[in-house]
Amino acid sequence: SQQGEEDPQALSIQEGENATMNCSYKTSINNLQWYRQNSGRGLVHLILIRSNEREKHSGRLRVTLDTSKKSSSLLITASRAADTASYFCATSRGGTSYGKLTFGQGTILTVHP
Amino acid sequence: EAQVTQNPRYLITVTGKKLTVTCSQNMNHEYMSWYRQDPGLGLRQIYYSMNVEVTDKGDVPEGYKVSRKEKRNFPLILESPSPNQTSLYFCASSSHGVYSNQPQHFGDGTRLSIL
Numbered sequence: 001s002q003q004g005e006e007d008p009q010a011l012s013i014q015e016g017e018n019a020t021m022n023c024s025y026k027t028s029i030n031n032l033q034w035y036r037q038n039s040g041r042g043l044v045h046l047i048l049i050r051s052n053e054r055e056k057h058s059g060r061l062r063v064t065l066d067t068s069k070k071s072s073s074l075l076i077t078a079s080r081a082a083d084t085a086s087y088f089c090a091t092s093r094g095g096t097s098y099g100k101l102t103f104g105q106g107t108i109l110t111v112h113p
Numbered sequence: 114e115a116q117v118t119q120n121p122r123y124l125i126t127v128t129g130k131k132l133t134v135t136c137s138q139n140m141n142h143e144y145m146s147w148y149r150q151d152p153g154l155g156l157r158q159i160y161y162s163m164n165v166e167v168t169d170k171g172d173v174p175e176g177y178k179v180s181r182k183e184k185r186n187f188p189l190i191l192e193s194p195s196p197n198q199t200s201l202y203f204c205a206s207s208s209h210g211v212y213s214n215q216p217q218h219f220g221d222g223t224r225l226s227i228l
Contacts, residue, residue, distance in 0.1 A: 031214050040224075042117075042203060043156075045216035088155060092211040099163050100171060101146065101211045103156040 006089060006104040014112050019076040021107040023089030024069075030092045032065055032072050037086045037106070046074075046087075081113045115140045119204050119220035126194060127228050134189045134223050136204030144207045145187040146171070146217070147179065149200040156203065162187055163210050194227045201225075 007022045023032070031050045035043040049056045049065045049072065056063050062075040076083055088106045117138045126132055138145065146161035148171075158171030162181040176198055178190040187206075191198060201224050205217040 030212050033216060035217075035219075040201070040222070042219035042221045043205075043217070044219070048214060048216055050214055090156075090217075092214075094212060098212050099144070099146075099161045099169055099210050100158055101161075101217065102158065102172065103148075105153060105155040 010108045012110045117220040125226045138206040142206035
């Protein structure tokens with residue numbers, strides 16, 4: 001089963017509004033990463049948060065991590081039509097999964113002009 | 114320009130005909146990985162390589178082979194493709210393993226259809 005589960009599966013908002021996407025995972029992690037994918041294209045790395053961090057910012061992006069709840073959220077503030085894409089969380093674990101990266105199913109974000 | 118290059122971008126083939134999807138990166142990255150993306154399932158890791166001559170299975174390795182003879186190349190081999198391997202495939206690389214908190218750089222994908 002997937003390590004990361006994302007919620008909602010789809011999100012539709014107006015330009016200028018904030019978009020929040022959530023990711024839950026099952027086992028302890030080393031880091032959690034967020035990626036963006038424009039339709040049918042390769043994924044682009046957005047932000048990485050380590051297991052000992054609680055919050056990170058990058059431009060209009062804010063990521064939080066709650067390891068006690070095994071969850072993360074990605075907030076995009078003041079969204080633009082160009083933010084329309086699929087967003088994926090991915091988790092890296094240690095131990096026997098040292099080199100593995102496990103993705104969630106993604107959230108499809110549509111930003112209407 | 115730093116990039117991960119996959120070839121071909123599109124391929125339609127038939128069951129049982131061996132095929133290879135090439136992946137090359139020009140960033141001197143140690144870590145490379147293959148994923149497949151299917152609707153509703155997100156990306157699933159097929160194989161990864163921590164460095165030259167070191168490869169390991171991901172979550173869905175059945176029916177695939179890989180090799181890492183050179184640092185820059187990480188081909189994905191389907192010895193006897195079957196229709197359930199029809200998918201969108203991505204190659205990715207990072208300077209070190211995902212455990213070392215390095216982001217992945219992705220190729221543009223290979224859309225594979227097996228009839």
